[in-house]
Amino acid sequence: MDQQTYLKEITKAVSFFWKSKQKQLATSVDKSNRGAVVGGKQMDGFISLLKKVAENSGVPRSCIYTKNNYLPGFFRSSKNWDFLVISPSKKLIAAIELKSQIGSYGNNFNNRTEEAIGSAVDLWTAYRENQFPNQQAPWVGYIMVVGKDIGSTTPVKNNELIYPVLPEFGKASYIDRYRILCKKLKLERHYTSTALLWTSSEKKYGDVAEDISLNSFLNFFAAHLKGSADEFK
Template sequence: MVNERILQEISRDDYFSDAVRYFWDKRASQAEDQNNRGVKDQGSRSEATGGKHMDGFFSLIETLLLDVGVPAEDICTRKRNLDLPGFFRAEKQWDLIVIKHRPEGEKELVAVLELKSQKGPSFGNNINNRTEEVLGSAYDLWTAYREGAFKTSPSPWLGYMLLLEDCDKSRKSVRNNEPHFDVFPEFKNASYAERYHQTCLRLVRERVYSEVCYLLADQEEKMKARNYSEPDEMLAGTRFLRSLCSHLNNFYELK
């Protein structure tokens, strides 16, 4: 079992604060770097196209895995091969994978994580694309699993983390387009933040993902000790990480 020190650490109220601060700083530095080089991306795209702004979260989760006793060679991150076979496509590159290497040479797919973020102003242009992407990726992986793509691996833990900018535009009520039928009540005039909230809840309740972590962060509050919020306990970071550690217990003798 995971020891009490680690459980207390992941239960801290500001556990993700350094990663959130890194997120904002990295986006700003990428935009400045592109401007200095004369690269002109539209809107805030220059902050996103450089990548690596979620590296603070990758580092935090990788450190947790190592702390609880997962061997380094079993953890695949950005530095190593992250491709897994799909069913409707040849392969997909995920964000973090845990693969247990057994002494007899067999491999078991233990955990798969996808980490995403969205910053304004184009919430409306991106929310449907992001939802279709997260649903399609999960369906593709679970179908590949059913069809034996991962050999004799037990069912893996599939996690999704989303960091959304907390601002007036993401909190503002959005009018629905309903030319033929009504949208579900939870989406009626809901803000983009609430639409993402409902989507993330459904991903868990419908067992599309094992767990989902949904965070909101305001750039103006990045220097606060607690610089993000968790709109729903069911989608909180502590629940997300405890679930991951619980699943790992089935494969490793955790510290």
């Protein structure tokens, strides 16, 4: 896939993200940043992008799920994923989680980390326990959009009162920490692929690292779907 293939759609997704974020803040009762942190609608542009990639890869629309995407868990009853591809025979082909954070980094980074790890561990344990029988392992993805501002690019102090932290966290900003998280989620095979996108306005965005770029993520996603073509016949 050429880097320009979905450039227009990515730009539209970022623009929608910011417009939705501003709308959430304007309508928030307490006028805090909470609506911008927890609101899910702002990622709908990226959902549309994933849907287009799936359709272009030969997946029928009826096999793409973007609402009420509950998958059975192991540690909990079920989890509502953001984007699913399920074959006509009900095989789980792909599951993707999308998250974002603009501001309130100190209050929410650990929450985002725990959510990402927990969702993956729960899904893979359920898979091991045959909750998705008679199929190959699904493709599991994670996309994070993070704001690029003074709060996310300033080095963060580590808590080392008892034990030292790993060296890579030394002088790391929150964007650095998200980069470390996304790389390690993939390294430890909690997710098949991860993507980390920074943005500072609806017209400014970019990848934090090439191996966790959005374009790389979409390439892997499309390749998996095309390799699963027989499941949609």
